[in-house]
Amino acid sequence: MDRLRDKIVPVTTLLVILVVAWYAFAVLLNSPFQRDLDRRAGETPGTVEFIGKTLTQTKPTLPSPDQVATNFFENTFLRKITSNRSLIYHSWVTLSSTLLGFAFGTVLGIVIAVGIVHVTTLDRSLMPWIIASQTIPILAVAPMIIVVLAAVGITGLIPKALISTYLSFFPVAVGMVKGLRSPELMHLDLMHTYNASRSQTFWKLRMPASVPFLFTSMKVAVAASLVGAIVGELPTGAVAGIGAKLLAAAYYSQSIDMWSALVAGSVVAALLVVAVGIVGRFVERSMGGRPA
Amino acid sequence: MSIMIPEPKQVAGMSEVKNPVIEARKLGLTFQTNDGPVQALANVDLTIGKGEFVSFIGPSGCGKTTLLRVIADLEKPTSGSMLVNGMTAEKAREARAYGYVFQAAALFPWRTISGNVALPLEIMGVSKAEQAERIKRTLDLVNLSGFEKKYPWQLSGGMQQRASIARALAFDADLLLMDEPFGALDEIVRDHLNEQLLELWARTEKTICFVTHSIPEAVYLSTRIVVMSPRPGRVTDVIESTLPKERPLDIRETPEFLAIAARVRDGLRAGHSYED
Numbered sequence A: 001m002d003r004l005r006d007k008i009v010p011v012t013t014l015l016v017i018l019v020v021a022w023y024a025f026a027v028l029l030n031s032p033f034q035r036d037l038d039r040r041a042g043e044t045p046g047t048v049e050f051i052g053k054t055l056t057q058t059k060p061t062l063p064s065p066d067q068v069a070t071n072f073f074e075n076t077f078l079r080k081i082t083s084n085r086s087l088i089y090h091s092w093v094t095l096s097s098t099l100l101g102f103a104f105g106t107v108l109g110i111v112i113a114v115g116i117v118h119v120t121t122l123d124r125s126l127m128p129w130i131i132a133s134q135t136i137p138i139l140a141v142a143p144m145i146i147v148v149l150a151a152v153g154i155t156g157l158i159p160k161a162l163i164s165t166y167l168s169f170f171p172v173a174v175g176m177v178k179g180l181r182s183p184e185l186m187h188l189d190l191m192h193t194y195n196a197s198r199s200q201t202f203w204k205l206r207m208p209a210s211v212p213f214l215f216t217s218m219k220v221a222v223a224a225s226l227v228g229a230i231v232g233e234l235p236t237g238a239v240a241g242i243g244a245k246l247l248a249a250a251y252y253s254q255s256i257d258m259w260s261a262l263v264a265g266s267v268v269a270a271l272l273v274v275a276v277g278i279v280g281r282f283v284e285r286s287m288g289g290r291p292a
Numbered sequence B: 001m002s003i004m005i006p007e008p009k010q011v012a013g014m015s016e017v018k019n020p021v022i023e024a025r026k027l028g029l030t031f032q033t034n035d036g037p038v039q040a041l042a043n044v045d046l047t048i049g050k051g052e053f054v055s056f057i058g059p060s061g062c063g064k065t066t067l068l069r070v071i072a073d074l075e076k077p078t079s080g081s082m083l084v085n086g087m088t089a090e091k092a093r094e095a096r097a098y099g100y101v102f103q104a105a106a107l108f109p110w111r112t113i114s115g116n117v118a119l120p121l122e123i124m125g126v127s128k129a130e131q132a133e134r135i136k137r138t139l140d141l142v143n144l145s146g147f148e149k150k151y152p153w154q155l156s157g158g159m160q161q162r163a164s165i166a167r168a169l170a171f172d173a174d175l176l177l178m179d180e181p182f183g184a185l186d187e188i189v190r191d192h193l194n195e196q197l198l199e200l201w202a203r204t205e206k207t208i209c210f211v212t213h214s215i216p217e218a219v220y221l222s223t224r225i226v227v228m229s230p231r232p233g234r235v236t237d238v239i240e241s242t243l244p245k246e247r248p249l250d251i252r253e254t255p256e257f258l259a260i261a262a263r264v265r266d267g268l269r270a271g272h273s274y275e276d
Helices: A002-041 A047-054 A065-078 A087-118 A120-135 A138-151 A157-180 A185-193 A198-233 A242-251 A255-286 B064-071 B089-094 B113-123 B128-141 B157-169 B187-204 B215-221 B249-253 B255-270
Strands: B020-033 B036-049 B053-057 B079-084 B098-101 B175-179 B207-212 B224-229 B234-240
Touching: A002 A047, A002 A065, A065 A087, A065 A255, A087 A120, A087 A157, A087 A198, A087 A242, A087 A255, A120 A157, A138 A157, A138 A198, A157 A198, A185 A198, A185 B098, A198 A242, A198 A255, A198 B113, A242 A255, B020 B064, B020 B207, B036 B064, B036 B207, B036 B234, B053 B064, B053 B215, B064 B079, B064 B175, B064 B207, B064 B224, B079 B089, B098 B157, B113 B128, B113 B157, B128 B157, B128 B187, B157 B175, B157 B187, B187 B215, B187 B249, B207 B215, B215 B249, B215 B255, B224 B255, B234 B255, B249 B255
Parallel strands: B053 B207, B053 B224, B098 B175, B175 B207
Antiparallel strands: B020 B036, B020 B079, B224 B234
């Protein structure tokens, strides 16, 4: 009951408001073109007929929610997975480079954090560069990475994954620096009284203490990885992937296809974030976390 | 009626302590802070013998915790010397000469109780079989048998602190340093733990240094009470307890107990501890 009142009702209300607003904007934005069409055809439809027409254009400025939903449903469930119209196929292509890049990024982020926490020189020198790296627009960097790697003979999945890595290592590095520094002074003093070595303090105290921070930052990183993978598909002339699908649809003004590719992207992002969250909760539970 | 209490010996018996475990000579420690230097300890001379139970008492800021941390080599003195088991405090720490119990239990939340007790043993490279045996023995000693698989949050505050005492005992150091270990617990739990601590001390014959700001706790537990005063942190009196080794809780109502408590209070007053 509480769940109904606290979660479901507010979320549903907001959803309904959004859908209504979406329809309103669809009518509003598609009507100039529709009026143009009607004028040339010499038709004078009534208001209801006119609104119906604005919501059923083949290349609308803003497709209506039901058009996007139908397109998404058809291209997800009614196509063969191997078909290049299947959103599952495109999602899988993007997902594979997302996951590879995310894995690289997580490892890289952890390695950088360990370095920063243990080496004073790195602490002073590395952080400004890491922050600067994220201020460079990824859209500008992506083609360069692809071109440079292609010149040394690396093509295919790896270059795309590296763009995901570029975006995903950052939250992990920042979160892990905080996590590895999170042990209380008392715990560090305790290790000191045992005359524990640095590596013992790291493995028995710093690493386990950082796990909650790791999973929080991995949630951000996995979403960033997906953005990286999609962006990586745009300038590379990729023929498959959500990014390629978006680009092709935009090129041919197939706005409905574009929107349903967008929906596919958000569904993948949501699934990834939820998956990381579930793994995180499982790990924390196995580390004696108090059940919430 | 008259109660026989020996006169306070000035800077109690440096010479007659046998088998000294802790020897502080002209010990001083000055912290450099933004507001200028703060003298946390000045001119501390103290000898603690094997098997003694020594309490350090005084108001906050008197340096009692700092003194304990110097013994533990968690702070370095800026003048004088500190010997533990006849070696420098640093060498003694490296030789794992002592177990330290903090104000809070400081258990690792991701380890079970037995995992927490195993922590120092793992670090010191004790074999798995030996670990299991010692975990069992020390948890027995603090009456926590049966809680091996529990996580810290599943235990009460008093039980957590007992687990942290077990952890400090696990590697068989002869010296136990305790920094207000029961300060955060309610009085009923504290009484109970005091009783258990005395029992444990009698059974293990360890040397215990115990920081507290409770006069009854200090008198009840100790063979010697070191009274300290702030600004600068120093030892103002050292009181030998005349209480027998066997101490039921109601010993605290005896005239002898009250007389010692009164002397501790006098010592604190003489050190201006009650002034603002």
